Amino acid sequence: MRSRLQVSVGHCSDKGVKPINQDFLGWYSPREPQLGLKGIAFAMADGISTSDVSHIASDTTVSSFLNDYYCTSDAWSxxxxxxxxxxxxNSWLYAQGRNSPYCYERDKGYVCTLSALVLKSTYAHLFHAGDTRIYRLRNRGLEQLTTDHRTWVSSERSYLSRALGAAPEVELDYRSLPLQAGDYFVLTTDGIHEYCDANDLIRAIQHHRDNLDTAAKRITELALQRGSDDNLSVQIVRVDEVPTESSPVLHDQIEQLPIPPLLEAQASLDGYTIVRELHASHRSHVYLAVDELSGNQVVIKTPSIDLQGDEDYLERLLMEEWVARRVNSRHVQKASPPTRQRHYLYTVMEYIEGQTLAQWLADNPQPDLETVRGIIEQVAHGLNALHRMEVLHQDIRPNNLMIDAHGTVKIIDFGSARVAGIVEASTSADTAELLGTALYMAPEYFMGELGTTRSDLYSLGVLAYHLLSGKFPYDADVARTTTAASLLRLNYRSVLNDERAIPAWVDETLRKAVHPNPEKRYQELSEFTYDLRHPNKAYLNKTRPPLIERNPVAVWQGISAILAGLVILLLNQ
Structure with a gap:
């Protein structure tokens, strides 16, 4: 049986000797699939005592955090x-302060501290600004995980050096830590931790481990007894169970739904009528079908029956539809909306009437530079949409690009995609499995590193190079790049030749896009597409490479012909 993340929580918040309580705290634990995708969130905020409105700031901060976090994309980390x-x-709080009568007095504005904790899969993610604190209690040892952002002017006077609402932008401390069953996380405001030390917290938690609300109340009472003159808040979180299997995001569908049988024309599958098979391989079957409800044509992809025990492949198959549903771009294939209950495991995507770029290239083997620019710019738009959702495609190549009847280029096939939010939700080790196509894959993949957006940019650069030349910048050498030394030996082959009129600055643009070192590539896709269309001044000063660099084979063939002619001439004398 697959285990899930489970916690126990106790809390107490008291105004103490103050007239009102400016502290706010809260937590939220969703059901699956959000539990696996987003985790369990906790937050604590403390308003500043010099402000009459800081309780609004702390209330808004906690409620916004717990509400809005679960509205963000599941694909985001x-x-x-x-x-x-x-x-x-923070922007809202700062704007409220600027519009108040105390716009020039920060200590009277909408200002508060924030300490937030998100437990997701097997990791704890901590965020912090101000002087509230997060501790971890493990094996009877209490460790403070946050740093107080407070500057002391004298032994008696200090001020917050970092807080929400105090400036147009806020810098959050962030760290992540692996979870263990039995871990305790304790969030406190300064009304607690300035009067209760580590031993006080440990004794209260250990003595009342069966009722964490009582433990939190006992800590609050102890701080009051010792003279705390501030609001008092404490939240105690115990990790009872940590997931032991991979992310449940798609796992439930794999466990519950059978793989459909081979389908033939006119067969019906959950309200879809099969028209014909579009493609078949040892891994999957792709069909053109008609949605019986809407009448729209769709593409249905089913896994091969032989792979019904391969959970990794089945998750990647379902991931294609999951990604497509969350990315909104005319240059990314869309998933059909879920309009009915499914009884089998398959994906449903929009049908794109057109041809793959590979098919188009077979009919247009030497596209002109302007056509190539248009294709690359459209693919870049699609990649930007994916990257904004923290999705790496990892397999950009002609077979994974469709050109529809209107000339729009669309990215398809997300079976190799890497999604930040899903990677975090997984408990299995990331082995950096090679899922792409070797000739288009960045060298860092072969060195065992994880890809970045610059890895997708590299693939786009290789695509542009191939469209212009029919060749590849490093041929198969890139797949043998497994060490730093082999990376240095990669030798870029110029795209320039005597058969096509390609400007030298375009070659330099491609050279930078496919540089073996990701740090020396373009930082953004837009920089690459801009330089592909506009001559970069740095490249204009470079001359056309000599023939021996552009076509060494032709040079040596010419030298051999000259030498052969000389030999014949000498023999005839």
Whole structure:
């Protein structure tokens, strides 16, 4: 039986001797599939005592965090999702302060601290700004995981050096830690931790481990007894169970749904009528079908019966539809909306009437430079949409690009995609399995490294090179790049030749896009597509490479012919 993340929580918040409580705390644990995709979130905020409105800031910060975090894309990593949510909240708080009568007095504005914790799969993700704290109790040892952002002017006077609402932008401390069953995480405001030390917290938690609310209340009472003159809040989280298998995002479908049989024309599958088979391989079968509800044509992809025990492949198959449903771009193939319950395991995507780029290239073996630019720019738009959702395609090549009847290029086939949010949700080790096509894959993949957006950019550069020349910049040498030394031995082959009129600065643009070192490539797709169309001044000063670099075979053939002629001439004398 597959285990899931389970926690126990206790908390207590009290105004203490203050007239109102400016502390706010909260937590939310969703059901699956959001539990696997987003995890369990906790937040604590403390308003500053010099402001009459900081309780609004702390209330807004906690409620926005818990609500908005679960509205972010499932594809985003925890860090990206939280930082975007907190950034939006900070902007709102700062704007409210600027529009108040105290716009020039930061200590009277909408300002608060924030300590947030997200437990996802087998990791804890911590976010922090201010002087609230997060501790971890493990094996009777209490460790403070956050750093107080407080600057002391004197032994009695200090101020917050970092907080929400204090500036147009906020910098969050971030760290992630592996989880263990039995771990405790303790969130406190300064009304607690300035009056209770580590031993106090440990004793209370250990003594009341069966009722964490009682433990939190006991800690609050102890701080009051010792003279705490501030609001007091404490939240205790115990990790009871940690997932032991891979992400449940798609796992339930794999466990519950059988693989459909081979389908023939006119067969019906969950309300789809099969028209014909489009493609078949040892891994999958692809069919053109008609949705009986809408009348629209769709593409149905079913796994091969021989792979019904390969859970990794089945998850990648279902991932294609999952990605397509979350990315909105006219240059990315769309998934059909889920309009009915499924009784088999398959994917349903939009039908693109057209041909693959590989088929188009067979009919147009030497496209002109302007046509190539148009194709590359469209693919770049699609990749940008994927990258905004923290998705790497990892297999950009002519067979995975469709050109529809209107000339629009669309990225298809997400079976090799890497999704940040899904990777975080997995408990299995990331082995950096090679899933792409060797001639288009960046060298870092073969060196065992994880890909980045620059890896997709490399593939796009290889695609542009191939469209212009019919060849590849490093041929098969790139697949043998497994060490730093072999990386240095990769020798770029110029795209220039005597048969096609390609400007030298375009060759330099391609050279940079497919540089073996990802740090020396373009940083953004837009930079590459811009330089592909506009001459970069740095490249204009470079001359056309000599013939021996552009076509060494032709040079040596010419030298051999000259030498042969000289030999014949000498023999005839």
């Amino acid at each position: 925890v860090r990206t999702a939280v930082e975007r949510v907190v950034s939006a909240t």
